[in-house]
Amino acid sequence: MHIVVPIKQTPDTTAALTVDASGRISWGDAPLIVNPWDEFAIEESLRLKEKFGGKVTVITLGPESAKEALKQAVAMGCDEAILLHDPAFEGSDAVVTAAILAAAIRKLGAVDLVFMGKESVDGNSAQVPPALARRLGWPLLAYVGKIREVDPAGRTIVVERILEEGRQVVRAPLPAVLSAMQMNEPRYPSFMGIRKAARMQIQVWNAADLGLSPEQVGAAASAARWPAVFAPPRQEVQCEFIQGESPEEIARLLVDRLLAEKVL
Amino acid sequence: MDFQLSDEHRMVQQMVREFAEREIRPVIKEHDRAQKPIPWLFERMAALGLLGICIPVKYGGAGMDYISLGLACEELERVDSSLRVVMSVHVALNSLSLLQWGTEEQKRRYLVPQAKGERIAAYALTEPGAGSDAAAIRTTARRQGDVYILNGEKTWISLADLADHFLVIAKTDPEKGHRGMSAFIVERSFPGVKTGTIHGKLGVRAGNTGWIVFENTPVPVENRLGEEGEGFYIAMAALDNGRYTVAAGATGLIRACLEASVKYANERMTFGRRIGEHQLVQEMIAKMAASYEIARLLYLRAGWMKNMGMRNTRETSLAKWFATEAAVQAALDAIQIHGAYGYSDEYDVERYLRNAKGEVIYEGTSQIHTILQAEYALGYRKDRPLRCELPAYDPELWRAEPAMA
Numbered sequence: 001m002h003i004v005v006p007i008k009q010t011p012d013t014t015a016a017l018t019v020d021a022s023g024r025i026s027w028g029d030a031p032l033i034v035n036p037w038d039e040f041a042i043e044e045s046l047r048l049k050e051k052f053g054g055k056v057t058v059i060t061l062g063p064e065s066a067k068e069a070l071k072q073a074v075a076m077g078c079d080e081a082i083l084l085h086d087p088a089f090e091g092s093d094a095v096v097t098a099a100i101l102a103a104a105i106r107k108l109g110a111v112d113l114v115f116m117g118k119e120s121v122d123g124n125s126a127q128v129p130p131a132l133a134r135r136l137g138w139p140l141l142a143y144v145g146k147i148r149e150v151d152p153a154g155r156t157i158v159v160e161r162i163l164e165e166g167r168q169v170v171r172a173p174l175p176a177v178l179s180a181m182q183m184n185e186p187r188y189p190s191f192m193g194i195r196k197a198a199r200m201q202i203q204v205w206n207a208a209d210l211g212l213s214p215e216q217v218g219a220a221a222s223a224a225r226w227p228a229v230f231a232p233p234r235q236e237v238q239c240e241f242i243q244g245e246s247p248e249e250i251a252r253l254l255v256d257r258l259l260a261e262k263v264l
Numbered sequence: 265m266d267f268q269l270s271d272e273h274r275m276v277q278q279m280v281r282e283f284a285e286r287e288i289r290p291v292i293k294e295h296d297r298a299q300k301p302i303p304w305l306f307e308r309m310a311a312l313g314l315l316g317i318c319i320p321v322k323y324g325g326a327g328m329d330y331i332s333l334g335l336a337c338e339e340l341e342r343v344d345s346s347l348r349v350v351m352s353v354h355v356a357l358n359s360l361s362l363l364q365w366g367t368e369e370q371k372r373r374y375l376v377p378q379a380k381g382e383r384i385a386a387y388a389l390t391e392p393g394a395g396s397d398a399a400a401i402r403t404t405a406r407r408q409g410d411v412y413i414l415n416g417e418k419t420w421i422s423l424a425d426l427a428d429h430f431l432v433i434a435k436t437d438p439e440k441g442h443r444g445m446s447a448f449i450v451e452r453s454f455p456g457v458k459t460g461t462i463h464g465k466l467g468v469r470a471g472n473t474g475w476i477v478f479e480n481t482p483v484p485v486e487n488r489l490g491e492e493g494e495g496f497y498i499a500m501a502a503l504d505n506g507r508y509t510v511a512a513g514a515t516g517l518i519r520a521c522l523e524a525s526v527k528y529a530n531e532r533m534t535f536g537r538r539i540g541e542h543q544l545v546q547e548m549i550a551k552m553a554a555s556y557e558i559a560r561l562l563y564l565r566a567g568w569m570k571n572m573g574m575r576n577t578r579e580t581s582l583a584k585w586f587a588t589e590a591a592v593q594a595a596l597d598a599i600q601i602h603g604a605y606g607y608s609d610e611y612d613v614e615r616y617l618r619n620a621k622g623e624v625i626y627e628g629t630s631q632i633h634t635i636l637q638a639e640y641a642l643g644y645r646k647d648r649p650l651r652c653e654l655p656a657y658d659p660e661l662w663r664a665e666p667a668m669a
């Protein structure tokens with residue numbers, strides 16, 4: 001099987017985000033990591049490779065510094081890594097991002113599965129997986145919580161999707177686009193993987209390599225606009241200790257308080 | 265000159281940090297309180313390759329360099345000293361001694377399973393009556409044909425009750441002082457080996473420390489490490505590696521104090537301001553920040569020298585001395601910044617102090633290192649070449665796969 005995992009380099013989940021007067025978002029010097037949702041997709045893809053053979057290719061759309069995220073994925077066990085980088089890509093919205101990823105996946109040739117995180121922890125739009133599936137013309141299996149079976153020869157996959165109402169079992173033909181929920185415990189990089197990643201010369205594909213013209217990518221090609229960006233107002237949190245003579249009394253007072261606040 | 269970590273080093277750091285944060289941080293407090301080692305610790309460290317991090321691949325290791333060993337120790341001790349102690353004892357004091365002095369047969373038989381983490385190793389030099397004065401040990405090894413008969417008692421041995429292999433220093437010729445000492449690889453399964461745990465330690469309470477008794481323990485001649493009479497030099501060379509891991513670990517402990525203090529100083533309010541805005545608190549934070557940077561540079565230099573195959577007894581001693589003293593001060597100040605909360609085990613900083621205190625005692629007390637540094641500076645002490653030096657790090661050699669038999 002050839003599995004492609006599109007990942008994103010994001011600020012650490014503990015980073016403190018600030019928004020300046022002109023709407024620019026900054027996370028200061030917080031460390032950059034592999035989007036945690038993508039790590040689930042990497043882990044699941046590596047397990048599929050271990051079971052069925054083949055390879056896992058990790059790709060990302062981002063600046064030169066995003067090579068670090070790719071190396072992290074290689075250190076975990078991915079076989080190949082490609083950076084999609086071109087100054088013209090800057091400002092691409094989710095739909096254009098999907099178009100660029102789709103062009104890269106087509107260029108990779110025979111691909112059985114695209115597996116990515118359900119969303120990124122910075123953008124949180126969750127739009128790229130469906131947009132990518134549409135671009136490729138492949139079925140979309142979003143919010144996957146479990147892979148039940150894969151039949152590479154019969155070219156089908158059965159997954160459990162996690163929905164608000166419960167779980168949905170879906171069978172789809174391959175190739176398909178999957179987006180991952182928290183479905184496993186991502187492995188740490190191995191020392192052997194670290195050595196491989198450190199040595200690896202990461203390929204860089206630009207717009208021309210992907211057969212895309214400058215008008216098809218970047219801010220100009222994007223439909224999404226951000227008329228105003230601002231930090232949400234800080235929530236004032238007040239802490240109140242409920243005291244009482246016995247646990248029963250404390251519980252009663254707590255319930256009264258929650259009812260009074262219309263929480264219950 | 266290049267002060268940047270390589271991609272490889274950064275990834276090692278990141279991986280070990282994640283492991284310690286994700287798996288150890290949530291459980292360490294209860295194990296420290298209960299004075300119980302984490303039962304699955306060796307298994308996890310072995311699975312990650314940490315137990316053979318800087319051992320060549322052909323001897324079962326991960327094939328990384330000595331700087332990676334230091335970085336791993338810093339990250340591990342940032343969470344708890346007991347993790348770094350495993351690296352000091354199993355990797356540095358024991359396994360690196362086998363790499364440095366062992367025969368091919370000894371490496372195949374003992375180093376390989378140790379580097380893979382299938383066997384755990386410890387180092388037994390200290391005795392009830394001999395600590396800093398290592399030549400005063402009284403454990404004897406009497407040659408009888410093809411075996412040495414060991415008799416004596418070792419104490420304050422890290423992992424005494426958990427290890428499978430011990431590197432034991434004993435007197436083969438008690439008349440000859442430090443030239444009458446030899447080193448032996450002893451298996452727990454050998455007759456007459458008994459071990460026990462010491463409870464009630466001030467710190468490293470999640471780590472196992474204990475005693476070992478040898479009662480007419482027969483040790484095959486082929487288990488002697490190095491030549492007869494070379495034991496003192498082997499023991500001291502082992503300490504050059506053990507102290508390096510302590511230096512790196514103590515650096516991590518300083519960082520833990522600094523991170524905890526910065527966080528708290530930015531949250532806690534007094535007199536209408538964050539306490540970090542008070543200059544006397546700032547002084548303590550500034551000192552921690554400075555000592556972290558100094559300690560880090562000192563241990564990384566020692567690691568670089570090891571990579572280059574340069575003798576580093578002096579530099580490693582300095583790194584260990586500075587980092588451990590600074591760790592004690594950083595932990596004291598971290599408690600001071602945390603006030604009464606720091607004095608309780610609700611916060612981690614009290615554990616940092618208890619763990620730091622041991623470090624200015626083991627692997628050369630601060631007093632021993634003070635004297636060493638003075639003697640080097642005064643020209644009273646010179647290091648003579650050893651018969652077997654710790655091999656310089658050679659990436660090709662370290663990563664070569666074992667030849668197929």
